[in-house]
Amino acid sequence: MQQLAIYRTQIEEGLQELALDNQPRELYEPIRYTLELGGKRMRPILVLLACDMVGGDGRHAIAPALGVELFHNFTLLHDDIMDEAPLRRGQPTVYKKYNPNIAILSGDVMYTIACQQVAEAPASVLKPVLDVFHDTAIKVCEGQQWDLNFETDEQVAIEAYLEMIKLKTAVLLGGSLQMGALIGGASANLAKDMYAIGVHLGLAFQLQDDILDTYGDPEKFGKQVGGDIIQNKKTYLLLQAQQQANASQSATLTHWLTVESFQPETKVEAVKRIFDALNIREQAEAERDRHYDIAIKTLEALTLPAEAKAPLQQLAAQLLNRDH
């Protein structure tokens, strides 16, 4: 935990030191604004952590770690336009606070600054690090497009949903670990194992997100519990329920998915009742745990000292809000 706090401080300090007060201010102010909204800095922490874990010199990983955080924030900036999201971390999104053009163009600059930071990786591993970064970036965009498509698709298969969250969320966690490992001098194979750990953690994390949105403790959750149900969001829970519902449950679900005027609490309760009847929560938890277990087992199997693995084990537990 100590170690994770140190990584986080390094990231915050690194972000502070980026020269982001250039002209025209229309481009740079939104970048500073976005970074100052905060966040867990999970992805850059994974870069630093992976570099240390394989015995590398953490100083070499800082710029690429900042690059990954900048990339992540760039995707949020563009995604918020596409998703018409008014708020991000309780504050107006860039396209709302400024305008869509500024969100597009300052996002493009932010992406370029991300590339600059990643390109500060040591020369000896620059090409493999870039390969992972670019491959990850393309997958994240593909995931976002599938997500946009699913909004209007009538039917979304569970496998397609899992592939979407893998691309949109999980591969960037995997890529962060892989990049950090490569920078730290890991073999290509070890770095690939790190990638797999990140992807499975990411899947577990996103499934946990789906579960918490419906079953979270309102006191701890931060967002409105049931928001996904209210918005008809095609989550793992809803897709499983649609697939397993009997005729009567299916009709009830369809009613709530199409009714225009409703009491939010009534809708949430009604849909949850179907989830509960079908044991959807348990199924989602099982799928989440399956990915979590793969990640942990892969981590345990790495031929690295136990103490080197401890920070990632700790972070994984935190990510899934587990107390062990």
Next chain:
Amino acid sequence: MQQLAIYRTQIEEGLQELALDNQPRELYEPIRYTLELGGKRMRPILVLLACDMVGGDGRHAIAPALGVELFHNFTLLHDDIMDEAPLRRGQPTVYKKYNPNIAILSGDVMYTIACQQVAEAPASVLKPVLDVFHDTAIKVCEGQQWDLNFETDEQVAIEAYLEMIKLKTAVLLGGSLQMGALIGGASANLAKDMYAIGVHLGLAFQLQDDILDTYGDPEKFGKQVGGDIIQNKKTYLLLQAQQQANASQSATLTHWLTVESFQPETKVEAVKRIFDALNIREQAEAERDRHYDIAIKTLEALTLPAEAKAPLQQLAAQLLNRDH
């Protein structure tokens, strides 16, 4: 000319060979569509030409050259959203043909593929090539933002206008030559001279564009002559005229810049009459020629064989539609 045609063929073939038939098709189809709209492929040709010019192996320059062309087309894709441009090369722009979200996200993918191609530069020069590419990319975005700002700015200084077209257009020509030279094994200084040549050619090219829009031969120009005047575009010509106009000319200009309903030909004629009275065309041509001459003199001064310089001299002459 023979040589320039060979470069162009290499670029077209390279673009054809890019694997752009991935899923989801919403992301990849617009990229293919944009590339198939064609264009002069001026920037990638400059990359190949510069590599050859300094005695390098042209094969190493092909992927980065494709990267530059992909980058250029990515900026067009995003710019067309911001500029609300319905047509590009006579065809619907991506945001019109598909929708703005698809234009944003397929643009982001296109930019990433551009980065992948640039990263194929030889390992020995990868970092300096990336530095030029990123620096150029940031400047191009800054230029676009200044251009957007100028649309609503009351006053735009000539110097600010020249800086804007330098950033938006000229630095990418400079960056293309610099990247090609670095890939070809040029010293940092020679590569910087190549950058300067490209920047001044780019400025001359853009000024020529401003001149042709008002004074071009309607038979050869391809676009409506006078389009900039009709749209109140703040070109070098208009900004100079505004600065040099006497009280009566100033009043006439203001009338035409603010009148809502007008006959296009009448407006074009009236504004041209003021340009002519102030010798604006001659001033623009002098500024164009000044940059062209700097480019040519810098090229002549390079300690390279005369035959190595010939293709760039030829291309420069073509760019400015000169016959010599």
